[in-house]
Amino acid sequence: MGIEIDLEQCTGCGNCVPVCPFGLLEVVDDKVQLKEGCTLCGACQEACPVDAILIEAAPAVEAASDEHRGVWVFAEQRHGQLKGVAYELLAKGRELANTLQTDLSAVCFGHDVAEISQLVAHGADKVYLVDSPELADNLEDLYTRQFIELIQEHKPEIVIAGATSLGRAFIPRVAAVLKTGLTADCTGLDIDTENRLLRQTRPTFGGNIMATIICQAKRPQMATVRPRVFKKNTPEAGRKGQIIKLDFDRERITSKTRLLDFVRDLTETVKIEEADIIVSGGRGLGKAENFKLLEELASAMGAAVGASRAAVDEGWIPYSHQVGQTGKTVCPKLYIACGISGAVQHLAGMQTSDVIVAINDNPDAPIFEAATYGIVGDLFKVVPMLTEKLKNG
Amino acid sequence: MNVIVCLKQVPGTTDVKVDPQTNTLIRQGIENVINPFDTYALEEGVRLKERHGEGKVTAISMGPPQAEAALREAISLGADEAVLLSDKAFAGADTWATAYTLAQAVNKIGQHDIIICGRQTIDGDTGQVGPELAEMLGIPFVAYVSRIEELADGQMRVQRMVEEGHEVIESPLPAVITVVKEINVPRLPSLRGIARSKSAAVAVWTAPEMGVDESRVGLAGSFTKVIKVFFPQRVSQSEIFQGELASQVDCLVGRLKDADLT
Numbered sequence: 244m245g246i247e248i249d250l251e252q253c254t255g256c257g258n259c260v261p262v263c264p265f266g267l268l269e270v271v272d273d274k275v276q277l278k279e280g281c282t283l284c285g286a287c288q289e290a291c292p293v294d295a296i297l298i299e300a301a302p303a304v305e306a307a308s309d310e311h312r313g314v315w316v317f318a319e320q321r322h323g324q325l326k327g328v329a330y331e332l333l334a335k336g337r338e339l340a341n342t343l344q345t346d347l348s349a350v351c352f353g354h355d356v357a358e359i360s361q362l363v364a365h366g367a368d369k370v371y372l373v374d375s376p377e378l379a380d381n382l383e384d385l386y387t388r389q390f391i392e393l394i395q396e397h398k399p400e401i402v403i404a405g406a407t408s409l410g411r412a413f414i415p416r417v418a419a420v421l422k423t424g425l426t427a428d429c430t431g432l433d434i435d436t437e438n439r440l441l442r443q444t445r446p447t448f449g450g451n452i453m454a455t456i457i458c459q460a461k462r463p464q465m466a467t468v469r470p471r472v473f474k475k476n477t478p479e480a481g482r483k484g485q486i487i488k489l490d491f492d493r494e495r496i497t498s499k500t501r502l503l504d505f506v507r508d509l510t511e512t513v514k515i516e517e518a519d520i521i522v523s524g525g526r527g528l529g530k531a532e533n534f535k536l537l538e539e540l541a542s543a544m545g546a547a548v549g550a551s552r553a554a555v556d557e558g559w560i561p562y563s564h565q566v567g568q569t570g571k572t573v574c575p576k577l578y579i580a581c582g583i584s585g586a587v588q589h590l591a592g593m594q595t596s597d598v599i600v601a602i603n604d605n606p607d608a609p610i611f612e613a614a615t616y617g618i619v620g621d622l623f624k625v626v627p628m629l630t631e632k633l634k635n636g
Numbered sequence: 637m638n639v640i641v642c643l644k645q646v647p648g649t650t651d652v653k654v655d656p657q658t659n660t661l662i663r664q665g666i667e668n669v670i671n672p673f674d675t676y677a678l679e680e681g682v683r684l685k686e687r688h689g690e691g692k693v694t695a696i697s698m699g700p701p702q703a704e705a706a707l708r709e710a711i712s713l714g715a716d717e718a719v720l721l722s723d724k725a726f727a728g729a730d731t732w733a734t735a736y737t738l739a740q741a742v743n744k745i746g747q748h749d750i751i752i753c754g755r756q757t758i759d760g761d762t763g764q765v766g767p768e769l770a771e772m773l774g775i776p777f778v779a780y781v782s783r784i785e786e787l788a789d790g791q792m793r794v795q796r797m798v799e800e801g802h803e804v805i806e807s808p809l810p811a812v813i814t815v816v817k818e819i820n821v822p823r824l825p826s827l828r829g830i831a832r833s834k835s836a837a838v839a840v841w842t843a844p845e846m847g848v849d850e851s852r853v854g855l856a857g858s859f860t861k862v863i864k865v866f867f868p869q870r871v872s873q874s875e876i877f878q879g880e881l882a883s884q885v886d887c888l889v890g891r892l893k894d895a896d897l898t
Contacts, residue, residue, distance in 0.1 A: 245724060245855075264865060265647065279700035283728035283855055286865040321800070383777070408798045412779035415764040419735065419771035424859030427731075427762035446868070448759050455864040499776040500807040503793065508801040516799060520897070544898065562797070562818055568761065569673075569817075571799075577897045598897060600888065601874075616891055617876040618884045628885045633898055 245299055246281050250274050252295035259287035259296060264452050284454070310398055311462035314340040317390070317404035317414070318351040318362055318370075321381065325351070325358060327517050328405035328470040330365045335432055335473045336403060337366035339441070342434045345400070350393060352386055354379035363484030365476055370484065371397075375491035380505075383413040384498035389491070390417050399463050401441050403432070406467035406572075418465050424458030425465040428572075430472050430595070431455075441466065449568045450591030470516045471574035472595065508563045515547040515564060520577045523549035523566055523593070524559075527582020527603060527622055531559035536623070537581060540630040549573065549593075551583045567592035581622045585610025602626065637691035637787075639681035640751045641715065642738055642769070643674035645699050645706035646759040670706045673754025675713070676815050679822040681752050682714035684787060691749070692716040696741050698726055698734060704838050712825035712833035719745070723843040728855030731760075735768035736857060740848045741841065742773060750787070751812045755780055763814065770812035778805050782818040 255273035264286060267278040275295075288296045316336045318329035333349060340347035349367040351359065354376050362370045373389055386409075394402065394417070402417075404410040406428045418425035431444035435457070441464040444455045458464045515521055522541040524534055534548065541548050549566040550559070566573055568588040578596035582603060583589060590613050593599070601614035602622050611617045618625050648669040670678070681693045695710035697703050698721040707718035721741050729737065742751060751770075756763035763779075770777030782802060783795040790809050795802045797816055825833070843850055851857060875891075877884035892898050 245727065262865075279702060281727060282862075284862045284865050289864075387771075408780055408796075411763050412767055412777070415731070415767035416771040416777065418764075419732065419768040422732070422859070424730065424732065425764060426860055427764055442863075447761055449761075450868065453866050453868050454862050455866075456860050456862050458860050461859045500778060500805050502803055503806055504804040505798075506801050506804075514799070562816070563799070563801070568758070569756075577892065598892075598895060600892075606876075611874055611876060614874045614876075616888055617874050618881070618888060619876060620881050620884065624881055625885060628882060629888070632885055632889050 246277065246283055247297045247299070248275055248277060249295045249297060252293050254293055254295075256292065258292060259290045262286045262290045264448060311400040313346045313348060313397070313399040314343065314401045315348050315350055315394075315399040315403070315463070316367070317402070317410065318349040319381075319405050319407060319409060320351060320353040320356045321409075323353060323356050323379070325356065325361065326405065326407070326470070327475070328407060328468070329362065330475040331470065331473040332403050332405065332468060333362065333365040333367055334476040335468070336401075337476065339401060339432060339434055340368075342436060343400070343439060348397075348399065350390070352378045352389060359486060360484075361478060363486070364478035364480060364482050366479075366482075368484050370486045371489060372486060373489045373491050375493065377493055378491060380502045381409045382498050382500070382502060383409070383416070384500055385491075385496055387413050387416045387420075388496045391420050392496075393489075394421060394463060400439065402463045402465045403429075404465075404467050406469040410467050414465065414467055421461075421463070421465075423461035423463060423465060424456075425467070426456045426458070427467050429466045429468050432466060432468070440464070446591060449588050450594070451587055469572040471572065508561060515549050515566065515573055516571055518547035518573070519575050520544050520546035520579075521549045521566070521573055521575045521593075521596075522546045522579045522581065523551065523583060524554055524581050525551035525583030525589075526553040526557070527584075528554060528559065529582075531557075533623075534560055536626045536630075540579070540626055540633070543630050543633045546577075546579075547575075549578075551586075551589050580610050580614070581626055583610055584608045585613055637685050637688035637750075638748045639684055639691065639693045640742055640745060640748045641674070641678045641681040641693060641695045641710070642751065642753045642765070643678060643695055643697050643706060643710060644671045644757050645669070645697060645703040646671045646757055668702065668705065670709055671754055671757045671759075673756060673758070673815070673817065675754075675822045676817050676819050677752040677754045678710055678713055678715060679820045680784065680815055681750075682823075683820065684750070684784070685714075685716075694719065694745055694748075696721065696738065696745070698722070698729070698737050698741075700727075701840075704840070707838045708833040708836070709825070711836050711838075712829040713823065714826075714829060718836070718838045720838055720840045721846070722840055723853075725843040725850050725856075726854045728858065729853060730858035730860045731762050731764040731768055732859055733853050733855075733857035735765050735772055736852050737846075737848060738765065738769050739772040740846050742769070744841070744846060749809050750792070751810065753812065753814045755814045755816050766812055766814040773810075773812070776807040776811040778807055778811065778813045781813045781815045784813075784819075
């Protein structure tokens with residue numbers, strides 16, 4: 244197992260050197276040398292014109308079992324309301340299920356969840372609903388056990404869930420127990436039809452590199468997807484589907500952890516993950532009070548207020564507003580970046596927005612390259628003008 | 637209070653830029669650092685020990701030999717002991733194989749009250765190793781912890797961040813938590829710490845020494861496989877308005893109205 248460079252073949256051309264995501268290759272005396280730390284990602288192998296880089300594959304993997312069929316979407320709810328990401332995943336799940344010519348199922352845990360039939364309208368053929376007062380709060384211990392049992396019983400071939408704070412915390416536990424592969428934060432999912440493999444594409448390294456990942460030998464193939472990455476379908480009223488209500492076995496499934504309290508963040512009037520328009524501020528705002536300007540613009544547009552890490556680190560606005568690699572990923576119809584330079588870490592969180600507007604006084608700020616429209620100018624002049632203009636219709 | 641902190645050495649990304657000509661990462665001057673989120677995990681571990689006045693903080697990391705530098709830095713920041721899990725067999729591990737390897741190390745270390753990890757790394761970005769580790773050890777897990785309110789007598793009460801605010805969770809110990817940066821402000825290394833980091837021993841455990849099942853570590857133990865790596869195409873099609881600011885704003889509003897975005 245590992246990587247070998249055939250020095251006989253190597254011409255020292257150096258094609259492989261810049262493609263290594265980890266900078267581990269260098270040409271010494273006309274031959275390539277590899278430093279420690281290789282993750283066997285294979286980027287160099289593709290770049291080598293003379294096939295001198297050999298990566299020994301893992302020992303022949305057992306073929307995935309054929310008994311697993313169907314695509315499952317975890318339909319997350321909070322306080323009885325289904326989250327938008329559930330519908331987004333159903334849209335993608337429908338596409339995958341159609342390609343595989345199999346069923347799409349939604350799985351929902353909760354209590355008195357509103358509008359369950361919407362899951363069918365959005366594409367589910369079946370809905371597995373476990374309804375119990377115990378499941379009203381998103382208790383991860385219970386969710387983990389319950390989901391493992393359902394998957395073991397019904398054997399889906401693909402399971403996708405939202406990369407929300409809940410999904411990112413409990414889905415890895417499910418995968419750990421099922422001993423199967425899990426890919427985080429996918430932005431692209433499609434099927435290799437020849438062998439029914441789910442190709443999972445995700446950004447890594449702050450969005451600088453994209454990696455496509457498969458899980459060959461284990462089932463289900465599992466992935467999480469950030470909210471707002473895929474688009475919802477228009478619901479189809481009268482679409483036929485089966486809602487299967489399952490009992491929750493409170494004797495058998497228990498929780499070690501206990502939820503004592505939930506405290507809502509009151510500064511966030513419009514949730515940025517769900518917003519159609521986001522007005523976001525960065526270091527250029529200079530101080531906390533200046534976020535008022537953005538709030539005025541946001542309220543004129545019915546928008547949510549976001550922020551770059553710089554603004555959050557300065558303490559101008561709470562972390563729940565942070566957009567970017569270590570904050571939230573958003574994909575609104577319109578993202579207005581004010582005084583944000585556009586570091587890759589920020590771009591990673593918003594670059595898939597439909598329309599991006601950049602307002603910055605530095606014409607060389609990288610945000611202008613990501614922008615659909617740009618105004619080079621003082622945000623303290625531009626933003627109030629924009630607010631005024633939009634208010635007066 | 638015995639704390640285990642899991643950390644990873646990653647390339648520091650503050651200066652990462654993409655060369656527009658070759659569309660590749662410019663890596664000059666990028667040094668390896670402790671994954672920034674793991675520094676909060678370490679700080680919280682050291683604070684817990686200090687608050688309880690006894691016990692030790694053990695930092696563990698899986699990685700190539702040069703990851704020893706990250707562990708020495710951890711010692712300078714207050715870790716009492718450090719263990720590097722390093723073996724060619726560990727290379728190419730996905731999150732499952734990484735969590736399995738860490739779980740074996742935790743079992744070998746023995747007695748512990750809490751295991752602390754950062755919320756995610758800045759290179760892989762998955763955030764999966766912490767929860768997978770907890771499950772493999774069969775102990776409770778709480779993600780995105782922003783405050784440890786109380787930790788005593790085999791119980792902890794913590795605050796953890798969720799999209800809409802925060803939750804207060806109670807859990808028995810030992811447990812695994814992942815922490816967010818709101819939890820603390822990591823200290824700088826002390827002079828004594830720096831001195832100790834130079835002389836302290838960093839244990840290196842290989843696969844045979846850990847007695848791991850070699851089919852479960854590294855690339856062999858990974859269920860996921862990277863089949864393609866590529867650089868996202870960033871084609872700039874920006875329209876930068878010109879002229880008086882007022883007319884630029886007019887242009888923008890016009891474009892937004894046309895697209896039905898106002």
